Amino acid sequence: MRSLLFLSLVSASFALQLPFKVPFFQSTVPPEDDEPVRGTPKIAIIGAGAAGSSAAFWISKAQERFGVDVEVDVYEKTSRIGGRSLTVYPHGNDTFEPVELGASIFVKANKNLWRAAQEFNLTLRDLSKEDNDLGIWDGEQLLLNGIIDKLVADMLKQYSTLYTADSPKWDNITDLAHSFGWKNLIESTGAEFFTSNGVSKQYVFELIEAASRVNYGQNIDSIHALEAACSIAANGASQIEGGNWQIFERFLNHSRANVFTDTKVTRITQKESKSRPWVVHSDKGPTGYKAVILAALFHQTDIELPSALASQIPEQPYVHLHVTLLTTTSPNLNREYLALSPNEKVPSMLLTTYDGVRQGRKAPEFNSISYHGKINEDEWVVKIFSESPVEDKWLQSLFNDQVGWVHRAEFDAYPKLPPTSSFPPVKLDHGLFYVNAFEPFISTMETETLASRNVVDLLLNEEFSSSICGPRISGSTKDAAAPDSDFVFGWDC
Numbered sequence: 073m074r075s076l077l078f079l080s081l082v083s084a085s086f087a088l089q090l091p092f093k094v095p096f097f098q099s100t101v102p103p104e105d106d107e108p109v110r111g112t113p114k115i116a117i118i119g120a121g122a123a124g125s126s127a128a129f130w131i132s133k134a135q136e137r138f139g140v141d142v143e144v145d146v147y148e149k150t151s152r153i154g155g156r157s158l159t160v161y162p163h164g165n166d167t168f169e170p171v172e173l174g175a176s177i178f179v180k181a182n183k184n185l186w187r188a189a190q191e192f193n194l195t196l197r198d199l200s201k202e203d204n205d206l207g208i209w210d211g212e213q214l215l216l217n218g219i220i221d222k223l224v225a226d227m228l229k230q231y232s233t234l235y236t237a238d239s240p241k242w243d244n245i246t247d248l249a250h251s252f253g254w255k256n257l258i259e260s261t262g263a264e265f266f267t268s269n270g271v272s273k274q275y276v277f278e279l280i281e282a283a284s285r286v287n288y289g290q291n292i293d294s295i296h297a298l299e300a301a302c303s304i305a306a307n308g309a310s311q312i313e314g315g316n317w318q319i320f321e322r323f324l325n326h327s328r329a330n331v332f333t334d335t336k337v338t339r340i341t342q343k344e345s346k347s348r349p350w351v352v353h354s355d356k357g358p359t360g361y362k363a364v365i366l367a368a369l370f371h372q373t374d375i376e377l378p379s380a381l382a383s384q385i386p387e388q389p390y391v392h393l394h395v396t397l398l399t400t401t402s403p404n405l406n407r408e409y410l411a412l413s414p415n416e417k418v419p420s421m422l423l424t425t426y427d428g429v430r431q432g433r434k435a436p437e438f439n440s441i442s443y444h445g446k447i448n449e450d451e452w453v454v455k456i457f458s459e460s461p462v463e464d465k466w467l468q469s470l471f472n473d474q475v476g477w478v479h480r481a482e483f484d485a486y487p488k489l490p491p492t493s494s495f496p497p498v499k500l501d502h503g504l505f506y507v508n509a510f511e512p513f514i515s516t517m518e519t520e521t522l523a524s525r526n527v528v529d530l531l532l533n534e535e536f537s538s539s540i541c542g543p544r545i546s547g548s549t550k551d552a553a554a555p556d557s558d559f560v561f562g563w564d565c
């Protein structure tokens with residue numbers, strides 16, 4: 073039940089405001105090197121999740137199209153590709169379908185992931201066809217019992233300009249937000265924004281809060297309105313059969329990058345050199361690069377940066393999330409727990425609101441509980457998100473003493489997203505870029521691929537006078553495709 077659409081309940085204020093004002097794609101000639109260039113210029117990418125794997129893919133597009141001569145090394149501290157996108161097998165048994173443990177859903181408006189699924193022949197599973205009966209729980213009573221409706225997205229129109237040939241490029245996310253007419257969205261809480269635009273309090277504090285809690289573990293009066301809007305459900309919610317991480321593996325396999333798994337970067341330093349000014353330190357020893365793309369949340373990397381650079385990245389609190397996957401032979405949740413009468417339908421997807429607490433009642437013990445299909449004739453997979461660990465005893469009571477396998481995981485899942493007017497810098501220094509600066513703005517797999525596309529364009533422009541779609545000045549294209557066409561910038565150019 074996650075949606076990456078930008079939903080708009082209020083349309084008029086989101087008019088397109090291009091051309092974008094950030095100066096970009098000046099035809100600069102790279103400075104003369106003061107030392108002999110030893111071999112091909114190298115770029116390091118740190119992290120092999122959505123951001124890092126797509127960055128390698130975008131660079132490879134420029135290599136294929138324009139022969140940009142560069143060698144790419146991807147460093148990944150774990151043994152897997154995908155980062156926060158990962159799967160586990162029920163009962164730890166690979167004869168069952170794997171289940172998403174982290175990032176699980178994207179939508180058709182997420183054109184990069186959608187396109188990747190098609191190009192890489194991965195099978196999309198349409199989750200909107202798997203009817204879920206939604207219930208919203210305030211800790212003591214069930215507020216709503218029905219199927220969530222699609223809400224029309226005008227803001228999506230603005231968002232979709234990011235896939236056109238005229239897509240803005242940005243080195244400052246605040247400026248990007250302003251150019252999109254989204255100032256109010258980032259500077260207000262979801263509650264302030266939606267209520268001040270005439271949405272009823274009940275709708276905001278029950279329905280929209282349920283969405284912000286399941287998607288971002290944050291209440292509607294603390295999360296900024298843009299991310300709240302992103303979390304409202306939409307049609308076409310899908311995932312890749314076998315795991316979304318396969319997209320990211322394909323990105324890397326289709327790029328020409330060298331991928332070093334089980335290789336943690338510990339430090340980045342600078343040296344006097346125009347061809348290799350950045351030194352990446354890892355188990356492989358120090359290696360010099362022309363440019364470095366940091367594709368992980370900086371405060372989660374443990375990487376030591378020169379203090380003048382580190383100090384540019386503000387402190388970042390995260391939502392610490394407990395994810396519990398389990399199997400149960402109980403076809404539904406315990407009725408008594410939900411105080412339902414025998415003839416009332418038990419929801420198979422239970423979201424929560426914090427509104428009970430605001431009215432002096434008790435807090436829900438979880439953020440969401442959802443049934444995720446069967447692995448056997450009479451055994452279902454269930455996923456629970458919560459702020460604290462859930463105990464076995466509580467699980468047994470919730471599932472009528474019919475719990476089988478249980479798998480617990482914890483994540484610093486996403487940045488806390490309070491209203492703000494400032495974001496981390498996209499470019500930390502000449503040749504040092506930070507993809508995940510985008511996450512306090514919007515945190516999804518797709519937007520990480522957009523953020524990496526932007527960073528790769530900035531980098532190629534700065535260091536190679538090129539870009540993913542060739543050297544040109546932003547906003548000069550006359551033949552920009554309509555936002556709703558199949559054209560996807562970066563793929564089709």
Ligand SMILES: Cc1cc2nc3c(=O)[nH]c(=O)nc-3n(C[C@H](O)[C@H](O)[C@H](O)COP(=O)(O)OP(=O)(O)OC[C@H]3O[C@@H](n4cnc5c(N)ncnc54)[C@H](O)[C@@H]3O)c2cc1C
Binds near residue numbers: 369
């Ligand atoms: C439980 C959960 C549910 C979510 N649900 C969704 C969803 O349904 N849809 C959606 O779109 N998004 C969802 N998200 C958010 C989504 O996972 C992220 O926005 C996205 O995956 C971030 O990708 P990334 O590549 O930027 O970062 P990450 O996926 O975190 O990748 C960073 C990579 O860098 C590596 N790394 C870190 N430090 C170092 C180092 N020092 N050296 C080398 N490598 C390093 C890490 O091991 C990791 O592989 C969810 C997240 C969580 C946790």
Ligand SMILES: *[C@@H]1O[C@H](CO)[C@@H](O)[C@H](O)[C@H]1NC(C)=O
Binds near residue numbers: 166167168
């Ligand atoms: C895995 O599950 C299958 C049934 O799907 C079962 O036959 C097999 O014994 C299981 N393997 C293990 C190691 O438990």
Ligand SMILES: *[C@@H]1O[C@H](CO)[C@@H](O)[C@H](O)[C@H]1NC(C)=O
Binds near residue numbers: 191192193
């Ligand atoms: C995907 O499948 C099509 C048709 O079967 C094939 O032509 C194409 O090469 C495949 N692409 C990849 C990346 O495997």
Ligand SMILES: *[C@@H]1O[C@H](CO)[C@@H](O)[C@H](O)[C@H]1NC(C)=O
Binds near residue numbers: 325
């Ligand atoms: C991608 O490359 C890795 C490493 O070479 C390999 O293990 C994996 O099987 C490849 N995946 C695909 C789908 O080709």
Ligand SMILES: *[C@@H]1O[C@H](CO)[C@@H](O)[C@H](O)[C@H]1NC(C)=O
Binds near residue numbers: 245246247494
């Ligand atoms: C982005 O631009 C705004 C002004 O529009 C400025 O206040 C802010 O400091 C800039 N942010 C970064 C990270 O440079």
